Amino acid sequence: MQIETEGIVVKTVKYGEADTILTIVSQKLGKITVFTKASKRVKSPLMSASQIFAYSNFVLTHQSGSYRLQRVELIKNYYKISTDLDKFFYASYFMELSEKLMIEHQTNIKLFNLLKDTLDILLELDTQKLELMRIIYELKILECSGFKPEVLKCxxxxIIQLERSRYFSIIEGGIICKDCSSKVKPLMEFDKTTIRFVEYVYSNDMSLAVNAKVSKIILAELKRLLHHYIEEYLGTLNLKSINFIDNY
Ligand SMILES: [Zn+2]
Known part of the structure; x- marks a missing residue:
């Protein structure tokens, strides 16, 4: 059976002499593993269309539980990201996180589009904005995978919070109103701007949110919130790429 789908290569693993196993976040099939022949050979027409960050149209065959690459046509190459080390590390983290969160063979158009938008923005992004981009990406990917924190009501x-609360419960998954703050434990406390920024990210496109001016203090708070939140809801992910961006 032949299947055609657009997809983004989020992981490549070499095997044998010149063959590669690709992990693709695809539009139609969700996350899939694809076996390719000789895509690493010099001048192989498959090469640019099947390297990491490539956004391509894949023609695959499905045989005994695995996908094999028949043809591939490059739609957009994000390889330029790899020429900037900072951007490369962040992009690798974004890809690895999406790869961990996506369930095999489960279509997730929102996540697929998020990846595409992320790569588009990264291409042109000022490296000073990478930390902010990471926060926005994490918030957006939580939403795409059904783990969006509650920031509009307790x-x-x-109760709907007209005046933003500064209390957040990781276990309850969102903000906690003043009345409940004496009952819910443990609570994290943040600047109101931090909570408002989370709300802003959820009501705006990534391309707009990344242009927001966010102070170092708020960035640090957002990082702290997301660190605990992701650990609670996604578990310990053991992402290799996170060490590069956290220790860089
Ligand atoms: Zn409440």
Whole structure:
């Protein structure tokens, strides 16, 4: 059976002499593993279309549980990202996180589009903005995978917060109103701007959110919030790429 789908290469592993196993976040099939022949050979027409960050149209065959690459046509190459070490590390982290979060063979158009937008923005992004981009990406990917934190109403009693709360419960998955703050434990406390920024990210496109001016203090708070939140809801992910961006 032949299947055609657009997809983004999020991981490549070489095997044998010149063959590669690709992990692709695809539009139609969700995350899939694809076996390719000789895509690493010099001058192979498959090469640019099947390297990391490539956005391509793939023609695959499905045989005994695995996908094999028949043809591939490059739609957009994000290889330029790899020429900037900072951007490369961040892009690798974004790809690895998406790869961990996506379930094999489960279509997730939102996540697929998020990856495409992320790569588009990264190409032109000022490296000073990478940390902010990471926060926005993490918030957006949590939404795409069904783990969006609640920032509009109290996660405990459901009351709509007209004046933003500064309390956040990781276990309840969102902000906690003043009345509930004495009952819900443990609580994290943030600047109101931090909570407002999360709300802003969820109501705007990534390309707009990345242009926001965010102070170092707020960035640090967002990082702290997301670190604990991701650990609680996604577990310990053991991402290799995170060491590069956290220790860089
Ligand atoms: Zn409440």
């Amino acid at each position: 996660a405990n009693c459901g």
